[in-house]
């Protein structure tokens with residue numbers, strides 16, 4: 001009896017101890033998945049309840065696992081077995097028998113699957129390298145390094161990667177509305193000085209007379225989206241027809257003047273509550289994407305002398321977004337005098353804090369809209 005008690009007490013102490021250590025160690029751990037002799041590249045690796053999960057789509061491509069989604073149910077069919085995940089019930093079934101736990105989960109609209117589970121189901125093996133936070137997927141009868149050699153190789157590989165594993169905290173997207181105007185040109189030169197990229201949402205009505213500013217913005221690698229032709233609330237949101245015409249005309253003008261597609265829109269005053277379902281459908285049908293923002297600088301409220309308030313709003317907003325787990329933080333600014341005054345300090349702070357400034361990338365679209373609509 002006494003003996004059990006001691007073991008039990010030891011268990012409790014070690015649990016408390018490891019929990020405390022776990023919390024103290026705030027340094028983010030980077031996990032790796034290897035396949036045979038190579039490290040795989042995943043956009044995200046999550047450890048949920050001590051189970052390592054990766055985006056289903058990505059591991060399916062790596063391991064050649066066919067999957068399809070029909071009516072909210074994802075099916076994986078391989079080697080005569082069928083694994084299905086029902087989004088509604090959030091349950092996973094194998095050959096129509098529901099499992100007690102779900103190796104597949106949906107996080108932020110994306111399906112993740114347990115590496116250990118899928119690997120064993122499709123007939124591969126898994127070797128864990130604790131020290132390197134790496135799980136190696138392999139097949140016994142395929143040629144591969146011994147685990148001992150692979151571990152040495154892995155250490156070299158991960159050490160070499162070290163400089164870049166001083167990883168960015170998150171991507172930050174600075175966006176400017178209401179240009180082009182003379183402040184657009186100054187903002188562009190400030191961005192250049194800091195080797196920073198941004199995204200501009202231009203108004204059609206200001207574009208024709210600012211052709212040279214527009215060209216330098218494009219030349220310096222910033223994305224241009226449209227912010228409508230008129231910015232007039234009564235015109236833009238009058239009907240779904242006038243709404244989509246404002247966007248199409250704006251995008252056509254960007255195309256005509258720069259040769260670039262402007263398929264990302266920021267609608268005047270933000271999407272909510274102005275955009276109706278019909279307007280949203282017009283956007284989708286015309287191939288547009290929509291960005292609102294995560295951080296509102298409220299820059300328009302301040303005078304030049306109050307530019308530091310804009311900086312503060314950005315700092316507070318970005319930190320809040322980062323702490324909430326946002327990895328792609330979009331900041332709303334305007335091409336205005338006070339914002340131009342604040343911009344150098346904003347960029348310096350973002351870079352010093354370890355965020356990466358990016359321009360919008362159409363091929364890696366990020367969903368950010370107040371409508372919470374994943375098709376936009």
Ligand SMILES: [Zn+2]
Nearest residue numbers: 177178268269
């Ligand atoms: Zn605006």
